[in-house]
Amino acid sequence: MFMTTSPPIVEIEGVTKTFGQHRAVDDLSLSVPSGSIYGFIGPNGSGKTTTLRMIMRIYFPDPGAGKIRVLGMDDHAAATDRIGYLPEERGLYKKMKVRELLCFYAELKGCTTSKPEIADWLERLELSKWADKKIDTLSKGMAQKVQFISAVIHKPELVILDEPFSGLDPVNANVLRDAVLELRRSGTTVIFSTHDMRAAEELCDFVFMIFRGQKVLDGSLESIKNTYGKDTVRVQVEGNSFDLHHVTGVEAVTDFGHLQELRIAENTDTQQVLESLMKTGRVTHFELTRPSLHDIFVRIAGPEATEMQADASTQEPSRA
């Protein structure tokens, strides 16, 4: 378990960022402990990428509206070379060869002796055969792994990954997941934004959720789940054709196909819920649990997260 006493590597204090009339980030404060994996979650357009870009100094906070300290520096321009960045949209020169491109990105970060590291990373991510091929000959997954290498090739102290797993098949997602964990083991701090709640639960020491530009969750996964208590029941009912919304004491139902997640109203006796369920069919699974991160997300973001819900519902059955 990660120690929360680690010094912060990123400190954001009361930062606001406005585009025209739209306030993308509103009075945001945040502290990312050094050596942690810090997950940014939130619906589309909630301000995740804007916050990450401000940490990268691609965007700047509104004048006088808060400050950002990275690696202990207020004006962290000099720290840019100690940060790795994987943007949400992948940016690779299509006509450059893989090794050539990685050398270029490494040199931009001030790393001039990167060739052994490039060979090592290509080997680890199973791309050695493609080292001298042009980017436009790579598959999407391969290109994404190349982009990941470009973000870490200069051995940064802080790595910012914006949606690193989107569009990856499970095998490649696992390869990248292992690489992220290895970065943490070597002392690198990782901030990553994701819509994949499962990945956030599995990888993150801390989770931060932003909604309509404002912080709505921030803390360890454990502490966040504890604040919501054990108000969730996962059930499997054979031959169930009964609408579980009508069960007394059930506030909300998330249907994962062969598994349903019920949110129970406060002061409801779960035994009564079980009894009601048994009347509808044979109950093969009944588990009292804390809400999943996915459920917490949906509770906060509500209908605005429908697009993300659809994504998540296609992923959840595989873990049930």
Added chain:
Amino acid sequence: MRKMIVVAVREYAAAVKTKAFLLMLLLMPIMMGGSVVVQILLKDKVDTRDKKFAVIDYSGVVYDTLAAEVEKRNDEGIFTKDEEHKQIKPRFLVERVDTTSAARAETAFAQSERVMDEEILAFIIIGPDVVTGDGLTKDSTIAYHSNSPTYDDFRRWASSTINAQIHGLRLAAAGLDIDAVAAATKPISVGNLNLLSKDESGTIKPAEPTNRAATFLVPMGMMMLMFMVVMVGATPLVNSTLEEKMQRIAEVLLGSIPPFQLMLGKLIGTVGVSLTIATLYLVGGFFALKQGGYAELFPAHVVWWFVLYVALAVLMYGSLFIAIGAAVTDIKESQNLMTPVMLLVVSPMFVWMSVLQEPTSQFSVIASLIPPATPMLMIIRQTVPPGIPLWQPLLGVALVLMTTLFFVFAAGRIFRAGILMQGRGAKPMELLGWVFRG
């Protein structure tokens, strides 16, 4: 600075290390000089089939001489002068039309029909009073009728031949000796010479004839080379910036380097590309001239100015091209913004001939001090002997430098605001807002 150089090196390598670049290096001179070369090669490739004409001679005194001259030309004037004696021009065949059997209009109409039926190519009507008349009335003129107005060889040949004959007839009628008149009216050419100078011993040297190549072709060539180098080097910046924007490469780059430095890096790389092209062509041009024995035509005295102008022109125009690439979201949109910039780039083309003919005129001085036109027009003025006062190119460079700094500053602001903007291109008023409000 180091990061700027890294970007510049990549930009340079991306442009130079391609087959397209090598191909362009070879093709560009062919395209530029190709039409001239083709014209020269095809000079003798004309249609040598016989061309037949009818002559309606109402004067009664022209046809016989004309027919004799035609014979003479067909025997001597349509072949090369060398041993090969190859026919390079068509034979003219003329036939006399009976002028007594029909009215004039009928006769002319009948010949028109023959032209339509392709029996003859054209016909000439010689008025009855061409020798004695004043050339103002219909009867004292000559008319050439054809259905192929672009073919003018016979008309020109017949005009000079018939006129020479009529002059002779008129002189004879006036009792003048033709040879004496010809000798008296022979034109005297006015020589085109440089100034006189003294050699080391103080003896005045005779003036050299003006070299047409040095005064016309070389300055024109220098300007064309600069135009080509700037166009080939700088215009791809629109696409490369657009690629970085739309492929989201810019965001990765901006995670490492501030936008202004990124833009300067791209510009420096492009200056490198343009100077590479310029150097290759200048060196190639020098050796080609040397090989042909014309080494003295190489304008060595303005080469460094040329290099400076190329660098400034690429920075000046290149910054605008980068700004366009950053402001739009696709090639089609970029065309709209390209038009005013391209007008600026080609503006010297509208006036270069006047500047070349009178490089020291007030117009030339002012035109060459207007910054967007300075590189191309000033190099013309400096290349034409004997050159211009030094303050003029120095002032020109200072003005171009100031303009370039403003363009780079403005483009930097547009680049910073536009490079991460997706979905739609910027409107002109938006661009001005970015430039002046930051």
